[in-house]
Amino acid sequence: MTRFLARRLLNYVVLLVLASFLTFALASWFFEPLDALLQRNPRPPQSTIDAKAAELGLDKPIPVRYLDWAAGAVRGDFGTTVTGQPVAEELWRRVGVSLRLVLIGSVVGTVVGVAVGAWGAIRQYRLSDRVITTLSLLIISAPVFVIANLLILAALNVNSVLGVQLFEYIGETSPDAVGGPWDRFVDRVQHLVLPTVTLALGSIAGYSRYQRNAMLDVLGQDFIRTARAKGLTRRRALLKHGLRTALIPMATLFAYGFGALITGAVFTEKIFGWHGVGEWWIQGITNQDTNVVVAITVLSGVAILLAGLLSDVIYAALDPRVRVGA
Amino acid sequence: MSTGFDTETVRSGVDTHRFVSRRTLVWRRFLRNRPAVVSLAVLVLLFAACWVLPPLLPYDYSRLDYTALQQPPSARHWFGTNALGQDLLAQTLRGMQKSLLIGLCVAVISTVIAATVGAVAGYFGGWRDRALMWLVDLLLVVPSFLLIAIVTPRTRGNIVWLIVLLAAFSWMISSRIVRGLTMSLREREFVVAARYMGVSDARIITRHIIPNVASILIIDTTLNVGVAVIAETGLSFLGFGVQRPDVSLGTLIADGTPSVTTFPWLFLFPAGVLVTIVLCANLIGDGLRDALDPAARPARRARGKAGRR
Numbered sequence: 001m002t003r004f005l006a007r008r009l010l011n012y013v014v015l016l017v018l019a020s021f022l023t024f025a026l027a028s029w030f031f032e033p034l035d036a037l038l039q040r041n042p043r044p045p046q047s048t049i050d051a052k053a054a055e056l057g058l059d060k061p062i063p064v065r066y067l068d069w070a071a072g073a074v075r076g077d078f079g080t081t082v083t084g085q086p087v088a089e090e091l092w093r094r095v096g097v098s099l100r101l102v103l104i105g106s107v108v109g110t111v112v113g114v115a116v117g118a119w120g121a122i123r124q125y126r127l128s129d130r131v132i133t134t135l136s137l138l139i140i141s142a143p144v145f146v147i148a149n150l151l152i153l154a155a156l157n158v159n160s161v162l163g164v165q166l167f168e169y170i171g172e173t174s175p176d177a178v179g180g181p182w183d184r185f186v187d188r189v190q191h192l193v194l195p196t197v198t199l200a201l202g203s204i205a206g207y208s209r210y211q212r213n214a215m216l217d218v219l220g221q222d223f224i225r226t227a228r229a230k231g232l233t234r235r236r237a238l239l240k241h242g243l244r245t246a247l248i249p250m251a252t253l254f255a256y257g258f259g260a261l262i263t264g265a266v267f268t269e270k271i272f273g274w275h276g277v278g279e280w281w282i283q284g285i286t287n288q289d290t291n292v293v294v295a296i297t298v299l300s301g302v303a304i305l306l307a308g309l310l311s312d313v314i315y316a317a318l319d320p321r322v323r324v325g326a
Numbered sequence: 327m328s329t330g331f332d333t334e335t336v337r338s339g340v341d342t343h344r345f346v347s348r349r350t351l352v353w354r355r356f357l358r359n360r361p362a363v364v365s366l367a368v369l370v371l372l373f374a375a376c377w378v379l380p381p382l383l384p385y386d387y388s389r390l391d392y393t394a395l396q397q398p399p400s401a402r403h404w405f406g407t408n409a410l411g412q413d414l415l416a417q418t419l420r421g422m423q424k425s426l427l428i429g430l431c432v433a434v435i436s437t438v439i440a441a442t443v444g445a446v447a448g449y450f451g452g453w454r455d456r457a458l459m460w461l462v463d464l465l466l467v468v469p470s471f472l473l474i475a476i477v478t479p480r481t482r483g484n485i486v487w488l489i490v491l492l493a494a495f496s497w498m499i500s501s502r503i504v505r506g507l508t509m510s511l512r513e514r515e516f517v518v519a520a521r522y523m524g525v526s527d528a529r530i531i532t533r534h535i536i537p538n539v540a541s542i543l544i545i546d547t548t549l550n551v552g553v554a555v556i557a558e559t560g561l562s563f564l565g566f567g568v569q570r571p572d573v574s575l576g577t578l579i580a581d582g583t584p585s586v587t588t589f590p591w592l593f594l595f596p597a598g599v600l601v602t603i604v605l606c607a608n609l610i611g612d613g614l615r616d617a618l619d620p621a622a623r624p625a626r627r628a629r630g631k632a633g634r635r
Contacts, residue, residue, distance in 0.1 A: 019468045026473060030480045141605035143556045145563050145579060146597045149586045156587050256466075256499070263471045267560065271583060282564055285475055293476060301467045 012305045016298060020073070021066055023297040024290065028062045031288040033082050056082070069294070079291040087291050090280070091299070097172060098276035102265050102303075104196050106258065109203025114250060116204060117211025118243055121219060132208060139205035144267040148198045152271075155194055169194050170273045195272045199264050203257060210253055214246040244318060251315040258307035262300050355617035362613020365606035372603065376422035385413035387420040388571060398591055406591040408581065418596050421575040424568055425555050426603065428489055432554035435493035437500060437547045441539070444504025445531050449512055459505070462498045470495030471557070475566040483569025492557055500546045507539045541618035545611055552607035559600055575600045 033056055037049055057065050069079055078087040120132040139147065155167035168174065168191045173184070218224065219242055227237040266278035277296055284292035316322055346354075357363055385391065391403070391411040399406040405414035447458040474491045481487035511517060511534075520530050536543075555575075561567030562576025563583075570577070575596050582593030 015464055015467050018464055022464075022468060023473065023476070026476050030477050137608060138601070138605065141552065141608055142597075142601045143560055143563075143604075145560070145583070146601060149579075149583055149593055149597065152586055153590060259466070259469055262469055263560075266471075267563070270564070281472065285479065285566065293472070297468060297472055300469050300472070304467055304469070 008309070012309075015305070016301050017070075019301045020070070020294055020298050024066045024069060024294045025062055027290040027293050028065060031290055033288045033290070034058070035288060036082070055084075069291070073295075073298070078295040081292055082287050082289045087295050091277070091295055094275060094277045094280050095299070097274055098265060098269065098278060100192070101195055101199060101268065101274065101276065102261060104192070105199035105265070106203065106261055108196065109200040109257075109261070110207060110250075110254065112200065113204040113207025114211050114243075114247065117208035118215050118238075118246070120208060120212045121215030121246075122238060124216065129212075133212070136205035136208050139201055140209070144198060144202060144264040145271060147201055148194075148268060148271040151194050151198055166190070167194055172274050191272075195268045195274065198268050198272075199261065202264055203261060206257060207250065207253065211246065211250060214249050215242060218242050218246045248315065248319045251311045251318060253311075254314070255304075255308040255311040259300075259304050262303060352617045356613055359613040359616060361609045362616075365609035365613070368602065369606040369610065372422060372599070372606075373426055376419045376426065380416060380419050383413070383416050383419075385416045387416040387573060388412065389416075396589060398589075405595045406589075408592055414578075414592065414595055417573050417578055418575070418599055421573045421578050421596060422599060422603070424485060424572070424574040425558055425576070425600070428485060428492070428558045428574075429551045429555035429603070429607075431489045432492045432496065432558070433547050433550035435489065436497040436550055436554070437543055439493065440497040440500035440546070441504055441536060441543055443497065444501040445508050445535050445539075447501070448505035448508025449527065449531055449535060451509070451512075455505070459502075462501060465495060465498050471560070475561060475564065478561065478566045483567070483572060485568065488558065488561070488567060492554055492561075496550065496554065496557065500550070503542060503546070504539055507542065508535055511535055511538055545615045545618065548607060548611035548614055552604040552611070555600070555604055555607070 034049060034053060037044055037052055053059060057068065060068075072079055076088060078091065080086055081090070116132055116136075120129045123129045142150075152169050155169060159166055168187075172188065172191050174187050174191075219238075224237055224241055227241045228234065232240075262278075265276070266281060268274070269276045269278040270282060277299065280292060281296045283289075284296065380387070385403075389412065391407060391413065393411075394400075394403055394407045395411045396409050397403060397407045403413050403415065405418060407413055408417075443458050443462075447455040474495060477491060478488060517530060517534055520534055525533075558567055559574060559576030559579065562574040563580045565577075565580070567576055568574035578596035579593060579600065582589075582596065586593045
């Protein structure tokens with residue numbers, strides 16, 4: 001087990017190094033951070049431009065720049081932004097914002113998606129199954145930015161019907177938040193609902209479709225009939241034997257779904273005005289800031305690999321056949 | 327065939343003279359799937375409309391109508407106008423041209439890459455397999471969306487580049503499915519026989535392997551149209567895809583987003599068209615899967631399985 005884990009981790013490290021180099025090279029090659037200075041009117045003196053270029057290391061070849069960056073990154077120093085602020089500090093502040101969104105979104109998405117899919121399979125071709133299937137197909141066909149806007153429209157109507165500002169759709173807190181910790185908590189939850197639902201809806205729709213198919217496959221198999229014949233109640237047979245077996249393919253799906261969730265978070269943060277990593281990434285590209293973009297790529301690479309590792313652990317927990325010799 | 331056999335088939339109700347080919351059979355099965363047929367019709371109509379209609383409209387997509395600024399839908403401007411007085415119907419049609427073209431091209435190109443990589447990795451195995459699958463792993467670790475957005479601002483919204491980039495980053499999962507299928511085909515009798523007869527590897531792949539995974543490839547191409555359209559509109563929405571003054575459904579939705587609560591038609595029409603396109607692609611893909619591969623109904627599950635190493 002230790003050797004298996006060690007090999008897996010080594011593989012991950014190599015992948016991350018290559019991924020960061022790939023992004024670094026692409027970004028350094030295509031970005032022109034001096035454009036902001038060159039297009040300023042009146043044009044700054046050449047010495048200022050040269051100084052900025054030297055500060056950003058543009059006079060060195062890309063591999064040397066990458067090595068400089070990597071030497072810092074190993075120690076947790078991701079360099080500075082174009083304007084000279086340290087990247088790491090800002091990154092950790094923004095990670096907290098994004099993590100809240102992505103974690104709650106993925107947990108809600110997975111759990112509700114699996115439950116809805118299993119429910120649909122048990123009630124195959126009944127009204128509830130048809131409604132679930134149609135809705136999930138619609139949601140899968142709608143990109144995150146469309147769902148977000150539709151939810152905002154719906155929330156606006158709910159707010160105006162109720163006459164209270166129940167849902168908030170700008171920022172993660174109100175700037176003028178007053179009152180004790182409880183009020184501030186309520187304020188945060190009001191801001192959290194719409195972005196989380198936006199992010200989770202896509203996952204719910206995706207997982208429920210796969211889960212329904214997987215569950216239907218399992219329900220037709222002999223061991224379910226055996227379990228029922230043995231005297232298990234319908235509920236026990238469905239949950240312990242049906243759902244557990246049907247969950248196995250979902251574990252793999254989770255690893256793939258997580259990458260899509262991160263991309264979805266970029267849109268969600270932009271539309272709802274959250275100052276998270278995704279929003280910073282858009283700014284990074286607009287400002288032609290290599291260090292910011294590479295740091296975010298590494299971060300999301302780590303997140304995706306961790307999700308992959310987690311999905312393998314879940315897989316092993318669910319399916320005794322793939323357990324690596326203890 | 328002997329006459330005796332013929333009478334036998336007549337009695338059993340099977341007419342050998344009218345024996346249907348697989349193609350006819352698949353087509354008939356597809357036609358029986360009503361949602362898929364309707365989607366195909368809608369998609370063809372939309373595709374035709376976005377190329378045929380614009381010249382017939384009184385307004386060009388970039389023309390400004392100063393007498394109608396930010397107007398809701400009316401008889402003159404069916405989809406309403408934006409803050410500059412541009413006709414939203416003309417703009418939406420123009421956006422559809424871009425989005426549909428990019429979606430179709432990306433889907434076809436990425437499937438070709440997926441088929442090549444998957445077949446080569448699965449058929450030869452060994453170092454080629456390891457190298458290619460490692461490349462797949464690498465590209466799956468880097469969120470491809472991020473990489474594309476780094477490059478596109480430099481291409482000044484040239485859609486050929488957009489197609490190339492999107493295709494280059496969307497073949498990975500399909501190639502794993504093709505690889506899995508190829509690995510099992512490689513051991514089958516007809517492939518082994520061909521190899522012993524001295525048929526070259528390239529010929530075996532093109533004549534024996536690819537036709538046998540064709541159904542998966544067709545299904546995948548269709549489903550990838552939806553994925554590619556979403557990816558393109560997403561990039562354009564963030565400002566990293568199609569660039570102004572040209573429009574795509576993504577840029578139109580981005581324009582409508584800030585005023586979604588005040589002037590909802592600016593968002594609703596392009597978004598509605600976008601969802602319709604993707605929904606149709608998905609329904610056609612589902613219909614094709616049921617028609618081509620009735621036994622393997624949950625082909626989507628195979629995707630997950632093939633993905634495991």
